[in-house]
Amino acid sequence: MPSRLSARREKTSDAMLGRRYQLFRFSGIPIRVDLSWFLVATLVTWSLTGYFDQRLPELSPWIHGTMGLAGALGLFVSVLLHELAHAVVARRYGMPIRGITLFVFGGVAEMETEPPGPAAEFGVAIAGPIASFAVAVACLSLWAGGGSSGPWSTPTVAVAGYLTGVNTLLAVFNLVPAFPLDGGRVLRSVLWQWRGDLHWATRFCSRLGITFGLAMILLGTLRLLDPQSRMGGLWMIFIGLFLRWAAKASYHHLLVRSGLEGEPVSRFMRREPVTVPRFLSVANLVDDYVRRYQHRVFPVVDNERLIGSVSTARVQQLPREEWTRQSVGALVEPLTLDNTVAPDTDALEALTRMSRSRLPLLMVVDKGKLVGVLGFGDFDRGLAAAIAAAPGGAAAGTSPDS
Numbered sequence: 349m350p351s352r353l354s355a356r357r358e359k360t361s362d363a364m365l366g367r368r369y370q371l372f373r374f375s376g377i378p379i380r381v382d383l384s385w386f387l388v389a390t391l392v393t394w395s396l397t398g399y400f401d402q403r404l405p406e407l408s409p410w411i412h413g414t415m416g417l418a419g420a421l422g423l424f425v426s427v428l429l430h431e432l433a434h435a436v437v438a439r440r441y442g443m444p445i446r447g448i449t450l451f452v453f454g455g456v457a458e459m460e461t462e463p464p465g466p467a468a469e470f471g472v473a474i475a476g477p478i479a480s481f482a483v484a485v486a487c488l489s490l491w492a493g494g495g496s497s498g499p500w501s502t503p504t505v506a507v508a509g510y511l512t513g514v515n516t517l518l519a520v521f522n523l524v525p526a527f528p529l530d531g532g533r534v535l536r537s538v539l540w541q542w543r544g545d546l547h548w549a550t551r552f553c554s555r556l557g558i559t560f561g562l563a564m565i566l567l568g569t570l571r572l573l574d575p576q577s578r579m580g581g582l583w584m585i586f587i588g589l590f591l592r593w594a595a596k597a598s599y600h601h602l603l604v605r606s607g608l609e610g611e612p613v614s615r616f617m618r619r620e621p622v623t624v625p626r627f628l629s630v631a632n633l634v635d636d637y638v639r640r641y642q643h644r645v646f647p648v649v650d651n652e653r654l655i656g657s658v659s660t661a662r663v664q665q666l667p668r669e670e671w672t673r674q675s676v677g678a679l680v681e682p683l684t685l686d687n688t689v690a691p692d693t694d695a696l697e698a699l700t701r702m703s704r705s706r707l708p709l710l711m712v713v714d715k716g717k718l719v720g721v722l723g724f725g726d727f728d729r730g731l732a733a734a735i736a737a738a739p740g741g742a743a744a745g746t747s748p749d750s
């Protein structure tokens with residue numbers, strides 16, 4: 349168990365991914381790309397163009413470039429098909445899909461809920477590698493049917509050959525039993541079925557994942573010594589680091605879920621929070637409250653009645669000369685369904701809402717009265733005790749593929 353639990357990292361995929369752009373929807377599933385994917389697409393196009401130039405020097409540079417582009421596009425479609433297979437099977441088991449995102453290390457099918465049981469986990473996990481194997485076989489038959497006598501042109505056959513290799517690698521690498529890779533999930537589902545203990549199965553498989561990540565880092569470091577394979581070595585180190593992080597994050601995610609799910613927010617909230625009167629000047633807010641308590645958000649009251657909150661971010665937007673002239677009331681953000689919760693709200697739901705809306709503070713309101721506040725740190729503090737007392741529960745909802 350990690351010594352310090354950070355509820356902030358609850359959403360594995362949100363932490364892993366930066367800016368995302370939606371490209372299109374496939375049968376209702378949003379397909380997005382992370383900014384980092386464009387870097388990979390450019391690198392793949394560039395290196396494939398060079399590769400085809402060496403292998404088929406009789407073709408023109410234009411054709412090499414087109415082949416490089418087609419290869420990169422094929423890689424995109426290959427990863428997408430792999431993730432779609434996960435998503436389609438997940439949906440058959442009644443798990444809603446938030447979307448598919450492609451990023452530097454491959455793709456992620458983001459699932460909103462956890463697999464309901466070992467059978468569902470097994471089916472969802474194995475679907476991706478099966479899809480990749482199927483695409484590899486299709487590309488292989490295209491490649492084998494080509495050649496000088498076949499119906500396909502030399503460039504088509506060469507790109508099909510590359511995609512055969514890529515899809516085989518996608519299937520094989522993901523089947524390594526290192527959680528959270530697909531193979532690790534398959535193993536976890538088997539162990540889960542065997543012992544009936546998801547917590548134990550996840551811990552076991554995460555440790556394998558962490559060890560495998562370390563092995564990749566060591567191997568990558570060895571390859572750095574050989575100038576010929578320096579790039580490959582560096583890449584292995586990055587993937588190893590990513591895998592270690594993903595394995596730890598997935599296990600942590602499980603701990604957070606099992607500690608929060610089914611618990612009311614009133615267990616975690618800070619009671620008797622510091623409130624700010626509406627008619628206080630912004631200058632006094634900064635001097636008497638922000639400097640003293642170091643909070644980023646304060647609930648605002650009007651004669652004991654809660655009317656909203658004020659954040660240091662809003663204060664910073666106001667020109668300094670206005671601080672003495674304006675009152676807190678001018679900067680108040682009203683109460684919404686996003687920034688307030690009832691005391692009996694499920695703690696996991698509250699944390700999910702906070703992560704999604706990126707609000708630093710939730711106000712806990714009972715019959716119009718402020719009874720407490722909740723920041724990420726409050727979940728952190730409350731979790732350590734709760735998790736130690738009650739292990740078990742559900743698992744990580746994302747499946748990163750490399």
Ligand SMILES: [Zn+2]
Pocket residue numbers: 430431434476477522530747748749
């Ligand atoms: Zn996969």
